[in-house]
Amino acid sequence: MSEEMTQENNIPKVYDPQSFEKKWYKFWEENKLFHAEVDKSKKPYSMVIPPPNVTGQLHMGHALDNTLQDILIRFRRMQGYNAVWIPGCDHAGIATQAKVEASLREEGTNRYELGREKFLERVWDWKEQYGNRIMSQLRSLGSSCDWDRQRFTMDEGCSAAVREVFVSLYDKGLIYQGTRITNWCPNCNTAISDIEVEHENENGHLWHLRYQVEGEDRYVEIATTRPETMFGDTGVAVHPEDERYKDIVGKTLILPIVNRRIPLFADEYVDKEFGTGAVKVTPAHDPNDFEMGLRHNLEQIKVINNDGTMGEGAGKYNGMDRYECRKALVKELEELGVLVSVEEHEHAVGHCSRCHSTIEPMVSKQWFVKMESLAKPAMEAVKDGRIKFVPERFSKIYLQWLENIRDWCISRQLWWGHRIPAWYCDDCGETSVSRTDLTECPHCHSKHIHQDEDVLDTWFSSGLWPFETMGWPNETEELKHFYPTATLVTGYDIIFFWVARMVMMGLEFGKDIPFHHVFIHGLVRDSQGRKMSKSLGNGIDPVEVIEKYGADTLRFMLITGNTPGNDMRFYWERVEGARNFANKIWNASRYMLMNLEGFDKSFKPAEEDYTLSDKWILSRYARTVRDVTENLDKFELGEAGRMIYEFIWNEFCDWYIELTKARLYDKENVRARNTALYVLSTVLEGTLRLLHPFMPFLTEEIWQKVPHDDALKSIMETSWPEVKDECISDEIEADMTAIMETIKTVRNMRAEVGAAPSKKSELILNFTDESLRAVFTENQSYLDKLASSDPITILPAGADKPENAMAGMVNGVEVFLPLKGLIDVDKETARLTKELEKLDKEISRLAKKLGNEGFLAKAPADVVAGEKEKLAGYEEKKKSVEGRMQDLAKLK
RNA sequence: GGGCGAUUAGCUCAGCUGGGAGAGCGCCUGCCUUACAAGCAGGAUGUCAGCAGUUCGAUCCUGUUAUCGCCCACCA
Numbered sequence: 001m002s003e004e005m006t007q008e009n010n011i012p013k014v015y016d017p018q019s020f021e022k023k024w025y026k027f028w029e030e031n032k033l034f035h036a037e038v039d040k041s042k043k044p045y046s047m048v049i050p051p052p053n054v055t056g057q058l059h060m061g062h063a064l065d066n067t068l069q070d071i072l073i074r075f076r077r078m079q080g081y082n083a084v085w086i087p088g089c090d091h092a093g094i095a096t097q098a099k100v101e102a103s104l105r106e107e108g109t110n111r112y113e114l115g116r117e118k119f120l121e122r123v124w125d126w127k128e129q130y131g132n133r134i135m136s137q138l139r140s141l142g143s144s145c146d147w148d149r150q151r152f153t154m155d156e157g158c159s160a161a162v163r164e165v166f167v168s169l170y171d172k173g174l175i176y177q178g179t180r181i182t183n184w185c186p187n188c189n190t191a192i193s194d195i196e197v198e199h200e201n202e203n204g205h206l207w208h209l210r211y212q213v214e215g216e217d218r219y220v221e222i223a224t225t226r227p228e229t230m231f232g233d234t235g236v237a238v239h240p241e242d243e244r245y246k247d248i249v250g251k252t253l254i255l256p257i258v259n260r261r262i263p264l265f266a267d268e269y270v271d272k273e274f275g276t277g278a279v280k281v282t283p284a285h286d287p288n289d290f291e292m293g294l295r296h297n298l299e300q301i302k303v304i305n306n307d308g309t310m311g312e313g314a315g316k317y318n319g320m321d322r323y324e325c326r327k328a329l330v331k332e333l334e335e336l337g338v339l340v341s342v343e344e345h346e347h348a349v350g351h352c353s354r355c356h357s358t359i360e361p362m363v364s365k366q367w368f369v370k371m372e373s374l375a376k377p378a379m380e381a382v383k384d385g386r387i388k389f390v391p392e393r394f395s396k397i398y399l400q401w402l403e404n405i406r407d408w409c410i411s412r413q414l415w416w417g418h419r420i421p422a423w424y425c426d427d428c429g430e431t432s433v434s435r436t437d438l439t440e441c442p443h444c445h446s447k448h449i450h451q452d453e454d455v456l457d458t459w460f461s462s463g464l465w466p467f468e469t470m471g472w473p474n475e476t477e478e479l480k481h482f483y484p485t486a487t488l489v490t491g492y493d494i495i496f497f498w499v500a501r502m503v504m505m506g507l508e509f510g511k512d513i514p515f516h517h518v519f520i521h522g523l524v525r526d527s528q529g530r531k532m533s534k535s536l537g538n539g540i541d542p543v544e545v546i547e548k549y550g551a552d553t554l555r556f557m558l559i560t561g562n563t564p565g566n567d568m569r570f571y572w573e574r575v576e577g578a579r580n581f582a583n584k585i586w587n588a589s590r591y592m593l594m595n596l597e598g599f600d601k602s603f604k605p606a607e608e609d610y611t612l613s614d615k616w617i618l619s620r621y622a623r624t625v626r627d628v629t630e631n632l633d634k635f636e637l638g639e640a641g642r643m644i645y646e647f648i649w650n651e652f653c654d655w656y657i658e659l660t661k662a663r664l665y666d667k668e669n670v671r672a673r674n675t676a677l678y679v680l681s682t683v684l685e686g687t688l689r690l691l692h693p694f695m696p697f698l699t700e701e702i703w704q705k706v707p708h709d710d711a712l713k714s715i716m717e718t719s720w721p722e723v724k725d726e727c728i729s730d731e732i733e734a735d736m737t738a739i740m741e742t743i744k745t746v747r748n749m750r751a752e753v754g755a756a757p758s759k760k761s762e763l764i765l766n767f768t769d770e771s772l773r774a775v776f777t778e779n780q781s782y783l784d785k786l787a788s789s790d791p792i793t794i795l796p797a798g799a800d801k802p803e804n805a806m807a808g809m810v811n812g813v814e815v816f817l818p819l820k821g822l823i824d825v826d827k828e829t830a831r832l833t834k835e836l837e838k839l840d841k842e843i844s845r846l847a848k849k850l851g852n853e854g855f856l857a858k859a860p861a862d863v864v865a866g867e868k869e870k871l872a873g874y875e876e877k878k879k880s881v882e883g884r885m886q887d888l889a890k891l892k
Numbered sequence: 893g894g895g896c897g898a899u900u901a902g903c904u905c906a907g908c909u910g911g912g913a914g915a916g917c918g919c920c921u922g923c924c925u926u927a928c929a930a931g932c933a934g935g936a937u938g939u940c941a942g943c944a945g946u947u948c949g950a951u952c953c954u955g956u957u958a959u960c961g962c963c964c965a966c967c968a
Contacts (some may be wrong), residue, residue: 011927015928274967531945574916750934751921752953757925
């Protein structure tokens with residue numbers, strides 16, 4: 001260690017998040033600072049977390065989503081709201097089951113071998129093992145969730161809520177069982193809902209086949225994209241007004257290979273223009289055909305098995321994979337002369353959103369929720385503004401979906417999930433739905449009953465999340481106080497899956513909207529704009545970022561540089577930028593802490609102790625507080641973060657700290673020094689509070705060290721900064737700006753002649769705006785310190801201007817640098833000529849504008865006045881520059 | 893077939909109620925100035941996608957076109 005090992009050196013030079021992040025999280029949690037009891041004396045501000053999957057792990061989307069929520073909840077908590085953020089996770093039916101099944105496969109077994117009960121034990125084990133991983137990752141991000149209120153979508157309370165809702169909807173006739181076409185995923189082996197199907201345009205074929213008219217030497221040509229379904233054909237349809245077929249409608253056709261006799265019938269559904277105008281009808285494997293089948297009493301013949309292989313109806317193709325069969329069948333049809341032609345054809349093909357297998361529409365018996373009556377109030381709530389989407393445009397997407405809503409298939413042929421509370425009687429055949437498990441049939445009292453094998457769609461329970469987490473169906477204090485929640489934060493990708501369903505369920509069962517605001521964010525993409533995904537291997541692990549750069553850095557990076565609802569890209573360079581900002585704050589604090597020695601915390605400056613720079617930074621601080629608060633209220637978190645960044649870096653550090661150095665290093669003048677320290681610590685402490693929701697760890701670490709209210713043990717207990725309007729002074733800011741502009745001009749001129757920064761140069765000031773004279777006279781030292789100017793001469797009004805000097809002009813101040821021997825007359829002339837050109841351009845633009853009658857007549861008075869002032873300023877500047885050039889010419 | 897978003901400096905993006913456009917990174921020049929080289933000071937760079945309109949005035953509002961992206965949609 002060097003001899004300079006003094007007290008100051010105890011503060012590390014570099015921001016090192018690893019040294020304190022874990023410590024503070026533990027401290028907060030142990031002190032229950034995240035926990036909120038119902039406190040009716042305070043206004044509530046509640047949020048429920050979008051529950052991540054139990055077996056999942058933190059990805060960038062979660063990091064963004066939870067950073068946004070944490071900023072909101074910390075902000076409101078500091079504002080004095082009764083703020084609660086309820087965490088928890090989702091059992092994620094298909095996803096979790098798939099994971100466990102994959103691990104069983106590795107062991108060489110499967111769930112059927114294991115049996116339902118044993119399998120579920122395995123899933124619960126899995127849940128225990130991995131379920132808390134993401135929760136601990138959320139902690140490392142700094143999320144201030146009320147962990148005492150943590151929930152799981154399959155815990156007892158949620159299960160009770162699910163039963164209550166199911167039975168109640170069933171009793172109202174809104175849940176029913178039906179046999180119809182659903183989307184079947186042959187890989188997941190279950191039915192899925194319409195929104196779980198992703199349509200993609202694919203290049204396929206349109207095969208033209210000819211079916212013979214029975215007993216005639218005549219054929220009807222049909223076109224199909226899925227020839228293998230022909231085994232299930234039970235009819236051929238044409239449009240009733242299609243002249244081509246009018247004479248044979250009602251006749252019988254012979255289905256090739258199968259030799260089934262099928263009717264040729266007419267139906268309005270058929271489009272005459274498409275294909276041949278004749279369509280084969282497979283009621284068991286196509287939704288439209290299913291409908292036509294019902295209208296025309298056609299038989300439903302299932303020819304594809306649940307696992308995607310061909311079924312018995314496919315004759316010799318029985319057991320063959322559906323696509324293998326297609327290939328072989330096409331070949332056979334060609335040989336038989338049934339295949340007339342093949343066309344290239346682009347069409348939309350449905351895929352399972354989970355595993356991406358091609359969906360097979362199949363007829364089966366499933367449970368459905370009737371949506372129309374639930375959707376209406378959900379639309380109203382958004383239309384009348386009770387629920388607001390941020391950004392607003394997402395309400396349109398939401399409404400459009402609800403307007404075209406269709407019934408929701410809620411049964412899944414899985415084992416992991418809420419089992420459907422329906423029992424079938426083997427004796428009387430009745431179906432009974434019940435809140436409690438049944439052991440006998442309520443109709444015939446037979447003991448021979450069995451429960452429905454299926455489970456509910458995961459989103460069924462997620463839809464109840466905002467109120468089931470608060471104790472519903474019990475009438476808890478939490479429900480009364482915290483429901484509806486304030487804000488729901490989520491990505492646009494689950495507006496239909498989740499948001500819409502919560503609104504419907506909330507209105508139906510929570511008796512109110514589930515939230516006031518829906519704050520929508522976009523996706524975090526990779527640096528090339530691609531979606532981060534496992535298969536691409538382009539995902540960035542937030543935990544890695546946290547370990548390398550700190551959670552605060554990650555958080556700040558995620559919320560700045562983008563706007564609500566839009567996607568963003570991940571760049572390590574941006575992470576570094578945020579880290580540099582953290583380091584900047586660290587060092588600004590370090591500067592103050594290193595000089596805090598001898599500072600009396602009880603010291604309060606008198607009015608006359610404040611310097612211009614003190615008053616300026618206090619005004620700028622107040623403005624920042626006001627603007628940041630406004631932006632947070634508007635959900636413009638990125639904008640708020642940017643403002644704090646700019647205030648800290650460009651104003652507090654670049655100007656204010658620099659200007660305090662003279663006072664801090666002068667230990668003789670105690671009063672001046674204490675005043676500087678007072679302002680420094682006041683502004684820094686307040687700024688830390690402003691920044692706390694964004695960077696909770698860093699702000700806590702520093703706050704603990706700087707002078708603060710000793711009655712509080714954490715920055716989390718401080719209140720959100722509030723300022724009065726009179727703290728903001730336009731006059732002070734204008735004065736300081738004039739000086740800052742002058743400093744910049746001098747720096748610029750010095751840089752141009754290559755003056756060494758360490759070398760001071762003489763500066764001569766002349767005022768064209770006399771009102772500035774006093775401020776500059778009083779604060780000359782600012783120019784000395786920040787513009788390396790010494791000596792400084794202030795010319796009396798009307799005095800002669802120096803000749804052998806560089807000149808610049810700003811805001812009513814003329815600046816002269818008598819840089820003896822340094823001025824290159826030609827270069828200086830060129831510089832001024834360029835300056836003059838710029839001025840002329842501006843002047844002519846403004847002159848033209850002010851010469852425009854329309855502008856003068858119609859533009860607001862203050863705008864006109866502003867433009868006039870600008871013009872006058874430019875003209876004065878031009879005069880000054882021209883004078884300079886004449887002087888230079890004389891020098892030559 | 894509908895709907896939405898994007899198009900601004902080399903790159904990534906701000907620009908929130910219309911008054912000649914900014915940041916970060918990158919680039920160039922000079923600096924280890926006792927908070928910070930993860931830094932300081934200075935500098936360069938734009939037909940704000942095209943066209944038309946409204947307006948005294950348009951990056952911003954309206955219409956239209958183009959390119960890219962996304963969402964929704966049961967034409968075989």
